[in-house]
Amino acid sequence: MTVVIFILLAGLAAANGGNDVSKGVATLGGAGVVSYRTAVVWGTVATLAGSLCSLVLAERMTALFSKGIVSAPATDQFAFAVLLGTASWIAFATLARLPVSTTQALVGALIGAGLLLTSSGSSVHFEVLGTKVVLPMLASVLVAYTLSALLKQVRRHVAKEHRCTCAGDDTPDGSYGSGTAVLTECAVHRDRAARGSRVVTAAHWLSSGAASFARGLNDTPKIVAIGTFSLIPAGMTITQVLLTVALAMAAGSMVGGLRVARRLGEDVVKMSHGEGMTANVTTAVLVGFGAGAGLPMSTTQVSTGAIAGIAGHEVGRLNLRSLRDFLIAWTATPLVAAGIAALAFLLVS
Numbered sequence: 001m002t003v004v005i006f007i008l009l010a011g012l013a014a015a016n017g018g019n020d021v022s023k024g025v026a027t028l029g030g031a032g033v034v035s036y037r038t039a040v041v042w043g044t045v046a047t048l049a050g051s052l053c054s055l056v057l058a059e060r061m062t063a064l065f066s067k068g069i070v071s072a073p074a075t076d077q078f079a080f081a082v083l084l085g086t087a088s089w090i091a092f093a094t095l096a097r098l099p100v101s102t103t104q105a106l107v108g109a110l111i112g113a114g115l116l117l118t119s120s121g122s123s124v125h126f127e128v129l130g131t132k133v134v135l136p137m138l139a140s141v142l143v144a145y146t147l148s149a150l151l152k153q154v155r156r157h158v159a160k161e162h163r164c165t166c167a168g169d170d171t172p173d174g175s176y177g178s179g180t181a182v183l184t185e186c187a188v189h190r191d192r193a194a195r196g197s198r199v200v201t202a203a204h205w206l207s208s209g210a211a212s213f214a215r216g217l218n219d220t221p222k223i224v225a226i227g228t229f230s231l232i233p234a235g236m237t238i239t240q241v242l243l244t245v246a247l248a249m250a251a252g253s254m255v256g257g258l259r260v261a262r263r264l265g266e267d268v269v270k271m272s273h274g275e276g277m278t279a280n281v282t283t284a285v286l287v288g289f290g291a292g293a294g295l296p297m298s299t300t301q302v303s304t305g306a307i308a309g310i311a312g313h314e315v316g317r318l319n320l321r322s323l324r325d326f327l328i329a330w331t332a333t334p335l336v337a338a339g340i341a342a343l344a345f346l347l348v349s
Contacts, residue, residue: 001076012087013248018256023303024212027276030265040257046209050216051246070114079229085109085341101298108334109341136295141305148309207280214288267322275310282306
């Protein structure tokens with residue numbers, strides 16, 4: 001059973017990587033900055049760095065998912081059920097190109113298996129679920145949308161585009177107005193615009209890396225916490241469990257990351273270079289804050305809300321059909337994971 005749990009833990013981490021690596025870098029592909037394959041590689045590297053740092057920077061998240069939601073005994077049966085319930089749904093969603101939340105799936109699986117343990121002295125802490133899980137998840141979507149829309153307006157106000165209106169660019173006869181003075185001014189404007197474009201490109205890459213780093217920081221301790229139920233008593237250290245999760249997550253990102261990346265990058269809203277950067281900044285700030293504060297925000301929902309938020313009040317830009325599909329998948333995630341985990345626990349018990 002310990003070997004099976006180890007395999008399931010690595011499988012869940014790989015499925016998480018395939019589904020979630022896109023949340024930080026889909027805008028790079030969607031805005032046409034770089035190919036999706038290159039974006040996924042960049043997201044994988046940044047996520048791996050966040051995963052390795054999570055042991056030190058996200059202790060409260062590990063504590064929440066190990067004992068804060070369900071006070072369950074550290075049994076192989078419980079760990080098996082939770083991992084199977086979560087991994088199977090995340091893997092299915094990735095194949096179906098649906099960006100879903102590993103956090104929601106884990107919470108659902110913990111509750112599904114945890115409710116069957118009440119007779120043995122464990123209990124589901126529903127009072128914790130409301131304040132530390134459900135509320136942050138629900139609020140994060142709205143906050144991400146609003147913050148992304150506000151940042152877009154601020155960026156427009158602060159970094160206005162410098163367009164060259166020199167004679168010769170827009171006159172039929174090609175004359176250059178007053179000559180050298182106008183040409184010099186035109187060159188200055190163009191040079192300034194080029195520098196601004198390079199700054200936006202660098203900021204987009206950095207913001208996508210920061211969002212991916214925050215995702216690794218947020219998701220890794222949740223998966224590690226479930227693995228500790230069985231693998232720590234079996235002799236593994238928490239560092240070894242974390243390394244297993246981090247490396248499996250990276251492998252899953254490289255193998256399956258393209259499927260969901262294209263869906264997020266193109267099927268929510270058509271975005272510009274600067275808009276993609278804005279969405280990534282929002283995702284990085286909110287998910288990073290949640291990881292440090294022990295609030296298990298869904299990177300999926302934050303990223304989707306941030307990408308949709310760049311449309312602001314222009315709701316007509318949004319692909320409402322894709323957003324509807326995402327919402328249905330988000331609603332089904334905890335329910336399906338809970339059902340599979342409960343059934344798995346009954347079978348192995």
